[in-house]
Amino acid sequence: MNAPLQPTSLQDVLALAAHHAVTSRSEGGDLHPAAGVEQLRALFDIPLDTTPRDAVAVLAELVEAAKPGLSATTAPGFLSWVIGGSHPAGVAADWLTSAWGQNAAIYQCAPSAAVAEEVASKWLLELLTLPSDCSVGFTTGATMAAFTCLSTARLAIFDRLGIRIEGCGLAGAPPMEIFIGEDAHVTNFAALRYLGFGSDHIRRIACNDAGTFELPALASAMEDSTAAAKIVIGQAGQMISGAFDDLTALSRLCREHRAWLHVDGAFGMWVRASERLRYLAQGAELADSWSVDGHKWLQLPYDCGFAITRHAQYHRRAMTMDASYLTRDERDGRHPSDYVPELSRRARGFPAWVMMQVLGRDGVGQMVERHCAAASALAARIAGIDGVELCHEATINQLALRFTGLDDAQGDALTRTMTDRLNATGRHFLKTALWRGRTIMRVSIMGHETDAEAVVGLARDIEALCREHAAAANAPLPATIET
Ligand SMILES: Cc1ncc(COP(=O)(O)O)c(C=O)c1O
Known part of the structure:
Protein backbone atom coordinates (compact mmCIF):
# COMPACT_ATOMS: atom_id res chain seq x y z
CA MET A 1 0.00 0.00 0.00
CA ASN A 2 1.12 3.56 -0.67
CA ALA A 3 2.57 5.05 2.49
CA PRO A 4 1.63 8.71 3.03
CA LEU A 5 4.49 11.15 2.54
CA GLN A 6 6.30 11.74 5.80
CA PRO A 7 6.92 15.36 6.87
CA THR A 8 10.64 14.97 6.12
CA SER A 9 9.99 13.83 2.56
CA LEU A 10 7.42 16.60 2.15
CA GLN A 11 10.15 19.04 3.13
CA ASP A 12 12.66 17.33 0.82
CA VAL A 13 10.43 17.14 -2.21
CA LEU A 14 9.27 20.77 -2.03
CA ALA A 15 12.78 22.01 -1.25
CA LEU A 16 14.10 20.12 -4.27
CA ALA A 17 11.47 21.73 -6.49
CA ALA A 18 12.36 25.16 -5.08
CA HIS A 19 16.06 24.49 -5.61
CA HIS A 20 15.60 23.51 -9.25
CA ALA A 21 13.19 26.35 -9.91
CA VAL A 22 15.64 28.92 -8.52
CA THR A 23 18.55 27.35 -10.42
CA SER A 24 16.70 27.25 -13.70
CA ARG A 25 15.43 30.83 -13.41
CA SER A 26 18.74 32.30 -12.24
CA GLU A 27 20.84 30.44 -14.80
CA GLY A 28 18.39 31.43 -17.52
CA GLY A 29 18.78 28.24 -19.52
CA ASP A 30 18.92 27.89 -23.28
CA LEU A 31 16.41 29.73 -25.41
CA HIS A 32 16.29 26.78 -27.79
CA PRO A 33 15.68 23.25 -26.53
CA ALA A 34 18.83 21.18 -26.98
CA ALA A 35 17.06 17.85 -27.49
CA GLY A 36 14.87 16.59 -30.30
CA VAL A 37 11.72 14.56 -29.85
CA GLU A 38 13.41 11.13 -30.00
CA GLN A 39 15.90 12.10 -27.33
CA LEU A 40 13.13 13.43 -25.12
CA ARG A 41 11.08 10.27 -25.59
CA ALA A 42 14.08 8.19 -24.59
CA LEU A 43 14.56 10.32 -21.47
CA PHE A 44 10.91 10.25 -20.38
CA ASP A 45 9.95 6.75 -21.46
CA ILE A 46 11.41 4.86 -18.50
CA PRO A 47 9.73 1.68 -17.25
CA LEU A 48 6.71 2.37 -15.03
CA ASP A 49 7.58 0.79 -11.69
CA THR A 50 5.09 -1.56 -10.10
CA THR A 51 5.99 -0.43 -6.60
CA PRO A 52 5.93 3.09 -5.11
CA ARG A 53 9.12 5.08 -5.51
CA ASP A 54 10.75 7.82 -3.53
CA ALA A 55 9.25 11.16 -4.60
CA VAL A 56 12.56 13.00 -4.33
CA ALA A 57 14.26 10.53 -6.67
CA VAL A 58 11.41 10.73 -9.19
CA LEU A 59 11.40 14.51 -9.10
CA ALA A 60 15.15 14.57 -9.70
CA GLU A 61 14.58 12.29 -12.71
CA LEU A 62 11.90 14.65 -14.01
CA VAL A 63 14.38 17.52 -13.88
CA GLU A 64 16.98 15.51 -15.82
CA ALA A 65 14.45 14.37 -18.42
CA ALA A 66 12.84 17.78 -18.91
CA LYS A 67 15.93 20.00 -18.92
CA PRO A 68 17.08 19.35 -22.52
CA GLY A 69 13.60 20.05 -23.85
CA LEU A 70 12.99 23.31 -21.98
CA SER A 71 13.08 26.62 -23.74
CA ALA A 72 13.74 29.74 -21.69
CA THR A 73 10.47 31.49 -22.48
CA THR A 74 10.97 33.85 -19.57
CA ALA A 75 14.36 35.13 -20.80
CA PRO A 76 14.67 38.57 -22.45
CA GLY A 77 15.58 37.10 -25.87
CA PHE A 78 12.38 35.05 -26.13
CA LEU A 79 10.42 37.06 -28.68
CA SER A 80 8.15 34.54 -30.28
CA TRP A 81 4.37 34.06 -30.37
CA VAL A 82 2.77 36.20 -27.64
CA ILE A 83 4.06 34.77 -24.39
CA GLY A 84 4.37 36.54 -21.04
CA GLY A 85 7.29 36.27 -18.66
CA SER A 86 5.83 34.08 -15.87
CA HIS A 87 6.85 36.43 -13.06
CA PRO A 88 8.52 34.76 -10.02
CA ALA A 89 5.87 36.21 -7.69
CA GLY A 90 3.13 34.61 -9.77
CA VAL A 91 5.08 31.35 -9.81
CA GLN A 357 -0.45 43.68 -6.11
CA VAL A 358 3.18 43.06 -7.08
CA LEU A 359 2.98 45.07 -10.31
CA GLY A 360 0.59 47.66 -8.92
CA ARG A 361 -2.01 49.73 -10.73
CA ASP A 362 0.61 51.94 -12.41
CA GLY A 363 3.18 49.17 -12.81
CA VAL A 364 1.09 47.16 -15.29
CA GLY A 365 0.60 50.19 -17.54
CA GLN A 366 4.25 51.20 -17.24
CA MET A 367 5.41 47.72 -18.26
CA VAL A 368 3.09 47.78 -21.28
CA GLU A 369 4.46 51.23 -22.22
CA ARG A 370 8.04 49.98 -21.82
CA HIS A 371 7.42 47.03 -24.15
CA CYS A 372 5.69 49.20 -26.73
CA ALA A 373 8.54 51.72 -26.60
CA ALA A 374 11.02 48.87 -27.16
CA ALA A 375 9.02 47.73 -30.20
CA SER A 376 8.99 51.29 -31.59
CA ALA A 377 12.74 51.57 -31.04
CA LEU A 378 13.29 48.30 -32.89
CA ALA A 379 11.01 49.46 -35.72
CA ALA A 380 13.00 52.70 -36.03
CA ARG A 381 16.28 50.74 -36.21
CA ILE A 382 14.82 48.39 -38.81
CA ALA A 383 13.76 51.36 -40.95
CA GLY A 384 17.44 52.30 -41.23
CA ILE A 385 18.69 48.87 -42.32
CA ASP A 386 18.91 47.98 -46.00
CA GLY A 387 17.58 44.54 -46.77
CA VAL A 388 14.83 44.28 -44.17
CA GLU A 389 11.42 45.89 -43.96
CA LEU A 390 8.64 46.25 -41.43
CA CYS A 391 5.36 44.84 -42.77
CA HIS A 392 3.08 47.15 -40.78
CA GLU A 393 3.22 50.15 -38.48
CA ALA A 394 4.46 49.46 -34.95
CA THR A 395 1.20 49.95 -33.02
CA ILE A 396 2.14 48.30 -29.76
CA ASN A 397 4.51 45.41 -28.97
CA GLN A 398 4.12 43.25 -32.09
CA LEU A 399 6.33 43.51 -35.18
CA ALA A 400 6.43 41.56 -38.43
CA LEU A 401 9.69 41.81 -40.40
CA ARG A 402 10.61 40.59 -43.82
CA PHE A 403 14.00 40.26 -45.42
CA THR A 404 13.82 41.52 -48.97
CA GLY A 405 14.81 39.44 -51.96
CA LEU A 406 14.64 40.05 -55.68
CA ASP A 407 11.14 38.57 -55.73
CA ASP A 408 8.57 37.21 -53.27
CA ALA A 409 9.89 33.65 -53.36
CA GLN A 410 13.44 34.78 -52.68
CA GLY A 411 12.22 37.09 -49.91
CA ASP A 412 10.36 34.16 -48.31
CA ALA A 413 13.44 31.93 -48.44
CA LEU A 414 15.68 34.71 -47.14
CA THR A 415 13.31 35.48 -44.26
CA ARG A 416 13.32 31.83 -43.21
CA THR A 417 17.11 31.60 -43.51
CA MET A 418 17.73 34.82 -41.60
CA THR A 419 15.34 33.73 -38.84
CA ASP A 420 17.23 30.42 -38.56
CA ARG A 421 20.52 32.29 -38.41
CA LEU A 422 19.28 34.68 -35.73
CA ASN A 423 18.08 31.67 -33.73
CA ALA A 424 21.43 29.96 -34.24
CA THR A 425 23.16 32.78 -32.34
CA GLY A 426 21.39 31.47 -29.22
CA ARG A 427 20.55 35.07 -28.31
CA HIS A 428 17.05 35.15 -29.78
CA PHE A 429 14.03 32.89 -30.08
CA LEU A 430 12.05 33.85 -33.17
CA LYS A 431 9.54 32.17 -35.47
CA THR A 432 8.14 32.85 -38.91
CA ALA A 433 4.53 32.97 -40.09
CA LEU A 434 2.67 33.84 -43.27
CA TRP A 435 1.22 37.31 -43.66
CA ARG A 436 -0.64 38.24 -46.82
CA GLY A 437 0.81 35.12 -48.44
CA ARG A 438 4.42 36.01 -47.72
CA THR A 439 6.81 34.78 -45.03
CA ILE A 440 7.46 37.14 -42.15
CA MET A 441 9.52 36.98 -38.97
CA ARG A 442 7.42 37.82 -35.91
CA VAL A 443 8.73 39.76 -32.92
CA SER A 444 6.61 39.96 -29.78
CA ILE A 445 7.93 41.97 -26.84
CA MET A 446 6.05 40.81 -23.80
CA GLY A 447 8.21 39.18 -21.11
CA HIS A 448 8.68 41.38 -18.04
CA GLU A 449 12.47 41.01 -18.38
CA THR A 450 12.48 42.17 -22.00
CA ASP A 451 13.23 45.85 -22.56
CA ALA A 452 14.81 48.23 -25.09
CA GLU A 453 18.28 46.92 -24.18
CA ALA A 454 17.27 43.39 -25.08
CA VAL A 455 15.95 44.35 -28.51
CA VAL A 456 18.95 46.50 -29.40
CA GLY A 457 20.92 43.26 -29.60
CA LEU A 458 18.42 41.87 -32.07
CA ALA A 459 18.63 45.00 -34.24
CA ARG A 460 22.43 44.74 -34.20
CA ASP A 461 22.33 41.09 -35.27
CA ILE A 462 19.82 41.81 -38.03
CA GLU A 463 22.00 44.63 -39.29
CA ALA A 464 25.11 42.43 -39.31
CA LEU A 465 23.30 39.66 -41.21
CA CYS A 466 21.97 42.10 -43.80
CA ARG A 467 25.43 43.58 -44.28
CA GLU A 468 26.94 40.14 -44.65
CA HIS A 469 24.26 39.10 -47.12
CA ALA A 470 24.71 42.23 -49.19
CA ALA A 471 28.47 41.73 -49.27
CA ALA A 472 28.05 38.10 -50.36
CA ALA A 473 25.70 39.14 -53.14
CA ASN A 474 28.26 41.77 -54.00
CA ALA A 475 25.51 44.32 -54.35
CA PRO A 476 23.32 46.18 -51.90
CA LEU A 477 19.90 44.64 -51.38
CA PRO A 478 16.93 46.76 -52.39
CA ALA A 479 15.80 48.93 -49.49
CA THR A 480 12.14 48.25 -50.09
CA ILE A 481 10.19 45.31 -51.28
CA GLU A 482 8.11 45.49 -54.43
CA THR A 483 4.40 45.05 -53.70
C1 LIG B 1 -5.17 37.85 -30.06
C2 LIG B 1 -5.19 36.50 -29.41
N1 LIG B 1 -6.37 35.92 -29.16
C3 LIG B 1 -6.46 34.71 -28.57
C4 LIG B 1 -5.33 34.02 -28.20
C5 LIG B 1 -5.47 32.68 -27.56
O1 LIG B 1 -5.06 32.75 -26.24
P1 LIG B 1 -4.75 31.45 -25.37
O2 LIG B 1 -3.65 30.74 -26.08
O3 LIG B 1 -4.36 31.99 -24.05
O4 LIG B 1 -5.98 30.61 -25.30
C6 LIG B 1 -4.07 34.59 -28.45
C7 LIG B 1 -2.85 33.87 -28.10
O5 LIG B 1 -1.75 34.29 -28.33
C8 LIG B 1 -4.00 35.87 -29.05
O6 LIG B 1 -2.83 36.46 -29.31
Missing part, protein backbone atom coordinates in the same frame (compact mmCIF):
# COMPACT_ATOMS: atom_id res chain seq x y z
CA ALA A 92 5.41 31.41 -6.01
CA ALA A 93 1.68 32.07 -5.61
CA ASP A 94 1.00 29.25 -8.05
CA TRP A 95 3.12 26.88 -5.95
CA LEU A 96 1.06 27.78 -2.90
CA THR A 97 -2.10 27.24 -4.94
CA SER A 98 -0.89 23.69 -5.65
CA ALA A 99 0.38 23.11 -2.13
CA TRP A 100 -2.91 24.21 -0.59
CA GLY A 101 -4.69 21.90 -3.03
CA GLN A 102 -7.76 24.06 -3.18
CA ASN A 103 -10.47 23.16 -5.67
CA ALA A 104 -11.91 26.53 -6.65
CA ALA A 105 -15.22 25.10 -7.83
CA ILE A 106 -17.72 26.30 -5.25
CA TYR A 107 -17.33 28.66 -2.31
CA GLN A 108 -17.68 26.02 0.40
CA CYS A 109 -14.90 23.94 -1.12
CA ALA A 110 -12.39 26.81 -1.22
CA PRO A 111 -13.59 30.01 0.50
CA SER A 112 -10.27 31.85 0.31
CA ALA A 113 -9.82 30.98 -3.36
CA ALA A 114 -13.35 32.20 -4.09
CA VAL A 115 -12.81 35.53 -2.33
CA ALA A 116 -9.34 36.00 -3.88
CA GLU A 117 -11.01 35.64 -7.32
CA GLU A 118 -13.74 38.05 -6.34
CA VAL A 119 -11.26 40.73 -5.30
CA ALA A 120 -8.89 40.03 -8.22
CA SER A 121 -11.90 40.44 -10.56
CA LYS A 122 -12.62 43.85 -9.05
CA TRP A 123 -8.99 44.95 -9.52
CA LEU A 124 -8.91 43.54 -13.05
CA LEU A 125 -11.92 45.63 -14.06
CA GLU A 126 -10.24 48.69 -12.54
CA LEU A 127 -7.01 48.02 -14.48
CA LEU A 128 -8.88 47.49 -17.74
CA THR A 129 -11.16 50.45 -16.97
CA LEU A 130 -14.29 48.38 -17.56
CA PRO A 131 -17.59 48.86 -15.72
CA SER A 132 -17.37 47.60 -12.14
CA ASP A 133 -20.51 45.46 -12.45
CA CYS A 134 -19.04 43.24 -15.19
CA SER A 135 -18.71 39.54 -14.40
CA VAL A 136 -15.38 37.72 -14.64
CA GLY A 137 -14.58 34.05 -15.10
CA PHE A 138 -11.02 32.80 -14.56
CA THR A 139 -10.31 30.44 -17.45
CA THR A 140 -7.29 28.56 -18.77
CA GLY A 141 -6.68 31.29 -21.36
CA ALA A 142 -8.23 33.50 -24.01
CA THR A 143 -9.52 30.51 -25.99
CA MET A 144 -11.76 29.35 -23.18
CA ALA A 145 -12.53 32.97 -22.31
CA ALA A 146 -13.87 33.45 -25.85
CA PHE A 147 -15.80 30.18 -25.54
CA THR A 148 -17.35 31.36 -22.28
CA CYS A 149 -18.22 34.83 -23.57
CA LEU A 150 -19.66 33.55 -26.84
CA SER A 151 -21.64 30.93 -25.00
CA THR A 152 -23.09 33.76 -22.87
CA ALA A 153 -23.76 35.76 -26.04
CA ARG A 154 -25.62 32.83 -27.64
CA LEU A 155 -27.86 32.44 -24.62
CA ALA A 156 -28.53 36.17 -24.20
CA ILE A 157 -29.26 36.95 -27.84
CA PHE A 158 -31.75 34.12 -28.27
CA ASP A 159 -33.31 34.88 -24.90
CA ARG A 160 -33.98 38.46 -26.01
CA LEU A 161 -35.65 37.03 -29.12
CA GLY A 162 -37.89 34.95 -26.88
CA ILE A 163 -36.08 31.68 -27.61
CA ARG A 164 -34.99 29.57 -24.64
CA ILE A 165 -31.84 27.96 -26.02
CA GLU A 166 -31.50 25.77 -22.92
CA GLY A 167 -34.69 24.03 -24.07
CA CYS A 168 -34.64 23.94 -27.87
CA GLY A 169 -30.88 23.96 -28.37
CA LEU A 170 -29.31 25.35 -31.53
CA ALA A 171 -31.32 22.90 -33.63
CA GLY A 172 -34.53 24.60 -32.57
CA ALA A 173 -33.24 28.16 -32.89
CA PRO A 174 -33.17 30.40 -35.95
CA PRO A 175 -29.76 30.92 -37.59
CA MET A 176 -27.30 33.15 -35.82
CA GLU A 177 -24.71 34.98 -37.93
CA ILE A 178 -21.24 35.72 -36.66
CA PHE A 179 -19.20 38.54 -38.20
CA ILE A 180 -15.48 38.17 -37.72
CA GLY A 181 -12.40 39.55 -39.47
CA GLU A 182 -10.45 37.20 -41.76
CA ASP A 183 -7.35 37.92 -39.69
CA ALA A 184 -8.85 37.25 -36.26
CA HIS A 185 -6.99 34.81 -34.03
CA VAL A 186 -7.70 31.18 -34.90
CA THR A 187 -8.89 30.44 -31.36
CA ASN A 188 -12.05 32.52 -31.97
CA PHE A 189 -12.94 30.25 -34.88
CA ALA A 190 -12.24 27.27 -32.63
CA ALA A 191 -14.52 28.64 -29.89
CA LEU A 192 -17.28 29.12 -32.46
CA ARG A 193 -16.79 25.55 -33.67
CA TYR A 194 -17.02 24.18 -30.10
CA LEU A 195 -20.27 26.12 -29.70
CA GLY A 196 -21.84 24.55 -32.77
CA PHE A 197 -21.54 27.49 -35.18
CA GLY A 198 -20.59 26.17 -38.60
CA SER A 199 -18.70 28.05 -41.27
CA ASP A 200 -21.94 28.59 -43.24
CA HIS A 201 -23.00 31.04 -40.55
CA ILE A 202 -19.64 32.67 -39.98
CA ARG A 203 -19.18 35.74 -42.18
CA ARG A 204 -15.45 36.26 -42.60
CA ILE A 205 -15.01 39.95 -43.32
CA ALA A 206 -12.12 41.42 -45.32
CA CYS A 207 -9.44 43.13 -43.26
CA ASN A 208 -7.12 46.05 -43.97
CA ASP A 209 -3.31 45.91 -44.05
CA ALA A 210 -3.17 45.90 -40.26
CA GLY A 211 -5.47 42.88 -40.05
CA THR A 212 -8.47 44.70 -38.58
CA PHE A 213 -11.99 45.08 -40.01
CA GLU A 214 -12.58 46.95 -43.27
CA LEU A 215 -15.49 48.78 -41.69
CA PRO A 216 -17.49 49.38 -44.90
CA ALA A 217 -17.27 45.64 -45.66
CA LEU A 218 -18.53 44.79 -42.18
CA ALA A 219 -21.31 47.38 -42.37
CA SER A 220 -22.56 46.11 -45.71
CA ALA A 221 -22.39 42.44 -44.62
CA MET A 222 -24.46 43.29 -41.54
CA GLU A 223 -26.87 45.27 -43.69
CA ASP A 224 -27.30 42.29 -46.04
CA SER A 225 -27.86 39.82 -43.24
CA THR A 226 -31.40 38.66 -42.61
CA ALA A 227 -30.48 36.89 -39.36
CA ALA A 228 -32.14 38.33 -36.27
CA ALA A 229 -29.35 37.00 -34.06
CA LYS A 230 -25.91 38.46 -34.65
CA ILE A 231 -22.50 38.50 -32.95
CA VAL A 232 -19.55 40.65 -34.01
CA ILE A 233 -16.06 39.65 -32.86
CA GLY A 234 -13.66 42.58 -32.82
CA GLN A 235 -9.97 42.73 -32.01
CA ALA A 236 -8.02 44.72 -29.46
CA GLY A 237 -4.50 43.74 -30.51
CA GLN A 238 -4.28 41.82 -33.78
CA MET A 239 -1.86 38.95 -33.24
CA ILE A 240 0.59 39.91 -36.05
CA SER A 241 0.36 43.70 -36.17
CA GLY A 242 -0.97 44.49 -32.68
CA ALA A 243 -3.56 46.77 -34.34
CA PHE A 244 -6.98 47.64 -32.91
CA ASP A 245 -10.39 47.71 -34.49
CA ASP A 246 -12.24 50.99 -34.25
CA LEU A 247 -14.19 49.67 -31.29
CA THR A 248 -16.40 52.73 -30.98
CA ALA A 249 -17.54 52.31 -34.57
CA LEU A 250 -18.04 48.57 -34.04
CA SER A 251 -20.16 49.23 -31.01
CA ARG A 252 -22.28 51.74 -32.96
CA LEU A 253 -22.84 49.18 -35.73
CA CYS A 254 -23.75 46.53 -33.17
CA ARG A 255 -26.28 48.83 -31.54
CA GLU A 256 -27.86 49.57 -34.92
CA HIS A 257 -28.18 45.86 -35.70
CA ARG A 258 -28.90 44.67 -32.16
CA ALA A 259 -25.77 42.55 -32.33
CA TRP A 260 -23.57 41.39 -29.45
CA LEU A 261 -20.03 42.79 -29.57
CA HIS A 262 -17.28 40.54 -28.27
CA VAL A 263 -13.70 41.84 -28.16
CA ASP A 264 -10.73 39.51 -28.40
CA GLY A 265 -8.29 41.49 -26.30
CA ALA A 266 -6.06 38.60 -25.27
CA PHE A 267 -3.09 40.93 -24.93
CA GLY A 268 -4.24 44.26 -26.42
CA MET A 269 -6.81 44.99 -23.71
CA TRP A 270 -3.87 45.56 -21.34
CA VAL A 271 -3.07 48.88 -23.05
CA ARG A 272 -6.05 50.15 -21.07
CA ALA A 273 -3.89 49.88 -17.95
CA SER A 274 -1.77 52.69 -19.40
CA GLU A 275 -3.15 56.22 -19.40
CA ARG A 276 -0.90 57.01 -22.35
CA LEU A 277 -1.91 54.04 -24.53
CA ARG A 278 -5.53 53.58 -23.46
CA TYR A 279 -6.78 55.56 -26.46
CA LEU A 280 -5.81 52.63 -28.71
CA ALA A 281 -8.55 50.47 -27.20
CA GLN A 282 -10.99 53.33 -26.82
CA GLY A 283 -14.56 52.12 -27.20
CA ALA A 284 -13.75 48.68 -25.81
CA GLU A 285 -15.75 49.62 -22.73
CA LEU A 286 -18.87 49.71 -24.94
CA ALA A 287 -18.66 45.99 -25.84
CA ASP A 288 -20.74 43.19 -24.34
CA SER A 289 -17.86 40.84 -23.56
CA TRP A 290 -14.09 40.56 -23.66
CA SER A 291 -11.51 37.78 -23.63
CA VAL A 292 -8.22 38.67 -21.96
CA ASP A 293 -5.15 36.66 -20.98
CA GLY A 294 -3.47 36.80 -17.58
CA HIS A 295 -0.50 34.76 -18.82
CA LYS A 296 0.36 37.48 -21.30
CA TRP A 297 0.87 41.05 -20.06
CA LEU A 298 -0.05 40.36 -16.45
CA GLN A 299 2.96 38.00 -16.42
CA LEU A 300 1.07 35.20 -14.68
CA PRO A 301 2.47 31.70 -15.06
CA TYR A 302 0.44 29.45 -17.34
CA ASP A 303 -2.44 29.25 -17.26
CA CYS A 304 -4.88 32.09 -16.73
CA GLY A 305 -7.39 33.91 -18.88
CA PHE A 306 -10.36 36.13 -18.08
CA ALA A 307 -13.85 35.84 -19.58
CA ILE A 308 -15.46 39.19 -18.89
CA THR A 309 -19.05 40.09 -19.68
CA ARG A 310 -21.31 43.06 -19.09
CA HIS A 311 -24.21 40.64 -18.53
CA ALA A 312 -23.53 38.85 -15.25
CA GLN A 313 -26.93 37.16 -15.12
CA TYR A 314 -26.57 35.62 -18.57
CA HIS A 315 -22.95 34.73 -17.83
CA ARG A 316 -24.01 32.78 -14.75
CA ARG A 317 -26.98 31.24 -16.53
CA ALA A 318 -24.71 30.01 -19.34
CA MET A 319 -22.16 28.45 -17.01
CA THR A 320 -23.70 27.48 -13.65
CA MET A 321 -24.03 23.83 -12.69
CA ASP A 322 -26.41 22.88 -9.95
CA ALA A 323 -26.79 19.71 -7.92
CA SER A 324 -27.59 18.97 -4.29
CA TYR A 325 -24.02 17.82 -3.64
CA LEU A 326 -22.63 21.14 -4.92
CA THR A 327 -23.59 22.70 -1.64
CA ARG A 328 -24.60 26.34 -1.76
CA ASP A 329 -25.77 28.55 1.02
CA GLU A 330 -27.01 32.10 0.84
CA ARG A 331 -24.21 33.15 3.20
CA ASP A 332 -21.63 31.85 0.70
CA GLY A 333 -19.43 34.13 -1.33
CA ARG A 334 -19.14 33.99 -5.11
CA HIS A 335 -18.91 30.50 -6.64
CA PRO A 336 -15.96 30.58 -9.09
CA SER A 337 -17.32 27.80 -11.33
CA ASP A 338 -20.49 29.81 -12.06
CA TYR A 339 -18.44 31.80 -14.57
CA VAL A 340 -16.42 29.11 -16.38
CA PRO A 341 -17.02 25.82 -18.18
CA GLU A 342 -15.29 23.65 -15.56
CA LEU A 343 -16.29 22.49 -12.10
CA SER A 344 -13.08 21.26 -10.45
CA ARG A 345 -10.48 23.85 -11.22
CA ARG A 346 -7.28 25.54 -10.22
CA ALA A 347 -7.51 28.48 -7.82
CA ARG A 348 -6.29 31.02 -10.37
CA GLY A 349 -7.41 33.89 -8.17
CA PHE A 350 -4.41 33.48 -5.84
CA PRO A 351 -1.65 34.20 -8.40
CA ALA A 352 -3.79 36.84 -10.12
CA TRP A 353 -4.33 38.61 -6.77
CA VAL A 354 -0.58 38.47 -6.09
CA MET A 355 0.53 39.70 -9.53
CA MET A 356 -1.82 42.68 -9.52
